[in-house]
Amino acid sequence: MSGKTLYDKLWDAHVVRANDDGSCLIYIDRQLVHEVTSPQAFEGLRLAGRQPWRVDANLATPDHNVPTTDRAAGLAGISDPISKLQVQTLDANCDEFGITEFKMNDLRQGIVHVVGPEQGATLPGMTVVCGDSHTSTHGALGALAHGIGTSEVEHVLATQCLIQKKSKNMLVKVNGKVGAGVTAKDIVLAIIGEIGTAGGTGYAIEFGGEAIADLSIEGRMTVCNMAIEAGARAGMVAVDEKTIEYVKGRPYAPGEAQWPAAVAAWSELHSDTDAVFDKVVELDAEAIKPQVTWGTSPEMVVAVDARVPDPAAEPDAVKRTGMEKALAYMGLKANMPVTDIKLDRVFIGSCTNSRIEDFRAAAAVVKGRKVASSVKQALVVPGSGLVKAQAQEEGLDKVFIDAGFEWREPGCSMCLAMNADRLGEGEHCASTSNRNFEGRQGAGGRTHLVSPAMAAAAAIAGHFTDVRDMTA
Amino acid sequence: MEKFVTLKGLVAPLDRPNVDTDAIIPKQFLKSIKRSGFGPNLFDEWRYLDRGEPGVDNHHRPLNPDFVLNQARYQGAQVLLARDNFGCGSSREHAPWALEDYGFRCIIAPSFADIFYNNCFKNGILPIVLAATVVDQLFAETAATEGYALEVDLPRQVVTTPGGDTFPFEVDEFRKHCLLNGLDDIGLTLQHVDEIKAFEEKHRAASPWLFRNADPRATGS
Ligand code: SF4
Numbered sequence: 001m002s003g004k005t006l007y008d009k010l011w012d013a014h015v016v017r018a019n020d021d022g023s024c025l026i027y028i029d030r031q032l033v034h035e036v037t038s039p040q041a042f043e044g045l046r047l048a049g050r051q052p053w054r055v056d057a058n059l060a061t062p063d064h065n066v067p068t069t070d071r072a073a074g075l076a077g078i079s080d081p082i083s084k085l086q087v088q089t090l091d092a093n094c095d096e097f098g099i100t101e102f103k104m105n106d107l108r109q110g111i112v113h114v115v116g117p118e119q120g121a122t123l124p125g126m127t128v129v130c131g132d133s134h135t136s137t138h139g140a141l142g143a144l145a146h147g148i149g150t151s152e153v154e155h156v157l158a159t160q161c162l163i164q165k166k167s168k169n170m171l172v173k174v175n176g177k178v179g180a181g182v183t184a185k186d187i188v189l190a191i192i193g194e195i196g197t198a199g200g201t202g203y204a205i206e207f208g209g210e211a212i213a214d215l216s217i218e219g220r221m222t223v224c225n226m227a228i229e230a231g232a233r234a235g236m237v238a239v240d241e242k243t244i245e246y247v248k249g250r251p252y253a254p255g256e257a258q259w260p261a262a263v264a265a266w267s268e269l270h271s272d273t274d275a276v277f278d279k280v281v282e283l284d285a286e287a288i289k290p291q292v293t294w295g296t297s298p299e300m301v302v303a304v305d306a307r308v309p310d311p312a313a314e315p316d317a318v319k320r321t322g323m324e325k326a327l328a329y330m331g332l333k334a335n336m337p338v339t340d341i342k343l344d345r346v347f348i349g350s351c352t353n354s355r356i357e358d359f360r361a362a363a364a365v366v367k368g369r370k371v372a373s374s375v376k377q378a379l380v381v382p383g384s385g386l387v388k389a390q391a392q393e394e395g396l397d398k399v400f401i402d403a404g405f406e407w408r409e410p411g412c413s414m415c416l417a418m419n420a421d422r423l424g425e426g427e428h429c430a431s432t433s434n435r436n437f438e439g440r441q442g443a444g445g446r447t448h449l450v451s452p453a454m455a456a457a458a459a460i461a462g463h464f465t466d467v468r469d470m471t472a
Numbered sequence: 473m474e475k476f477v478t479l480k481g482l483v484a485p486l487d488r489p490n491v492d493t494d495a496i497i498p499k500q501f502l503k504s505i506k507r508s509g510f511g512p513n514l515f516d517e518w519r520y521l522d523r524g525e526p527g528v529d530n531h532h533r534p535l536n537p538d539f540v541l542n543q544a545r546y547q548g549a550q551v552l553l554a555r556d557n558f559g560c561g562s563s564r565e566h567a568p569w570a571l572e573d574y575g576f577r578c579i580i581a582p583s584f585a586d587i588f589y590n591n592c593f594k595n596g597i598l599p600i601v602l603a604a605t606v607v608d609q610l611f612a613e614t615a616a617t618e619g620y621a622l623e624v625d626l627p628r629q630v631v632t633t634p635g636g637d638t639f640p641f642e643v644d645e646f647r648k649h650c651l652l653n654g655l656d657d658i659g660l661t662l663q664h665v666d667e668i669k670a671f672e673e674k675h676r677a678a679s680p681w682l683f684r685n686a687d688p689r690a691t692g693s
Contacts (some may be wrong), residue, residue, distance in 0.1 A: 016671040025667075039505035039506065040507045043505075043507050047508055048656075053668075086505060155661065159658060159662060159668065163657070258684075261681075262679070
């Protein structure tokens with residue numbers, strides 16, 4: 001018999017029962033909760049007269065609707081009444097059921113996917129769910145993590161289980177080493193460019209190979225975060241020394257007494273050498289350059305030194321019309337150099353890239369330079385209050401502010417424009433987020449997905465530019 | 473979810489075909505963060521003379537005296553008698569939420585829109601399909617008799633009129649089982665409580681660190 005993949009191991013360790021129809025009842029170790037997808041789930045619990053199965057398995061924080069400007073006024077400072085109500089409702093629900101919540105003005109508040117790992121609330125070997133598709137992020141720690149719907153949020157609250165069918169196994173192997181100036185974001189954009197946004201549909205993706213092993217845990221989070229953009233509900237990376245080092249000492253991490261047993265268990269969390277994957281994709285790290293998306297889907301991506309693709313060269317008719325539509329929406333011409341794309345706004349933030357390393361990389365580019373006068377707004381939005389505090393301790397806030405960036409409070413912000421931060425009609429934005437769909441960052445807005453260093457470089461230049469030329 | 477076994481309920485007649493979910497609960501109420509409390513806005517556009525908005529106290533709104541549910545004789549109705557294609561249009565689950573919140577437990581019609589029909593079962597409402605001729609008869613009897621109530625027996629799958637007529641109806645075995653026992657997806661999973669608990673104990677013994685609370689001394693920085 002062949003060995004097990006990491007996904008097989010995580011799955012097998014959580015099967016409560018197998019149903020006749022092929023679905024399984026899977027035990028959930030951690031549920032992260034935010035304000036948008038939880039109100040009806042709590043309401044359902046109340047109506048049915050149920051209590052959460054295990055209150056301590058849940059951790060909540062508001063992120064999507066919170067303002068990223070001054071928060072001194074507290075909830076009263078949220079101008080949109082519907083946003084305010086959602087945040088208030090989360091507070092009330094967590095208070096009522098006794099769920100730990102990092103409220104809006106708590107130093108630990110932030111984007112759920114930043115907060116979970118930061119607190120050690122996401123641990124290797126866990127099953128993690130959240131009513132949010134980017135829950136795949138947590139797979140970076142060797143956890144099985146996926147996004148769920150509101151009725152499933154209620155199901156997990158009430159039963160600590162989820163009804164799931166097992167996915168197939170895919171390995172994405174990035175061989176060799178990336179060059180200087182090429183980051184985790186460029187790797188994952190290149191992967192999506194290679195396999196497409198539906199390439200991972202039906203699979204759980206394990207990311208492996210030397211270039212992935214070389215990444216920090218934060219970098220691995222960036223990669224796993226976008227597994228969903230490749231169509232996979234879950235992405236993951238095997239546990240190694242870095243994982244264990246990362247977890248150590250965090251508030252929810254095992255204490256000294258449990259530490260050795262935990263580490264022993266975690267060291268098994270990798271695919272066996274003789275494990276068989278249903279699909280294997282290999283990429284050459286050396287060939288990956290800084291990436292920029294030019295269209296309205298994350299797979300519409302090219303290297304910064306390339307030209308915007310020409311639909312006329314696309315033989316597939318469906319793809320060709322898709323490309324034409326995307327170019328029209330984005331206001332770009334075929335064959336124009338990517339470096340000719342001018343930016344109106346720059347957004348450094350989101351659950352993909354709002355951790356301390358992201359800010360260090362961006363600040364290194366920005367330091368001693370100024371945001372181009374043609375750029376209307378350049379925002380830096382930390383992923384959590386703790387990231388913000390750390391950055392300030394390192395003086396990164398000063399670097400950004402001196403260059404002309406705005407330094408904000410933590411939250412999702414311009415990633416999805418549910419709060420006041422958004423693009424105007426037709427504006428181009430260099431964004432470190434994960435979705436460049438039409439209207440995602442505001443009606444008519446045009447999003448280009450890039451790494452934090454590339455976004456910083458674009459802010460300085462006013463147009464896309466190869467960050468490797470600036471740091472050299 | 474509330475169980476449904478037998479019901480003897482006052483009948484309210486809604487004599488029009490193709491009642492869509494937007495009529496059942498207009499779209500401005502979907503912004504709610506709740507799935508309860510939709511009852512006062514059930515059939516809002518027909519029931520009131522002004523336009524309903526979320527968060528407005530309905531007690532002071534002018535009622536439409538011609539709308540059937542506003543008539544004294546139908547207060548407290550639990551069975552809604554309807555016409556063809558009831559619940560068509562958008563798939564919003566707010567529609568059964570509103571009907572249930574108002575107090576309806578059973579809807580009788582010659583036909584239902586598919587998604588709405590499914591959504592009813594998830595919310596403790598029994599939708600019953602009876603032949604158009606039978607439904608005609610029930611409409612006539614309801615109009616003729618104040619306090620007209622029907623007996624609905626789910627285990628036996630029959631509807632009985634005050635006059636003693638009995639009409640059998642069809643219902644999917646699995647859905648019947650769920651309604652009889654008050655089981656939704658969660659209810660079904662909770663039938664395996666012992667297995668979940670046994671797993672949890674084993675899991676806790678093997679990986680106790682997964683069941684820890686945060687160390688209050690650590691700050692996470
Ligand atoms: S940062 Fe963006 S992608 Fe991430 S959770 Fe928030 S809205 Fe979703």
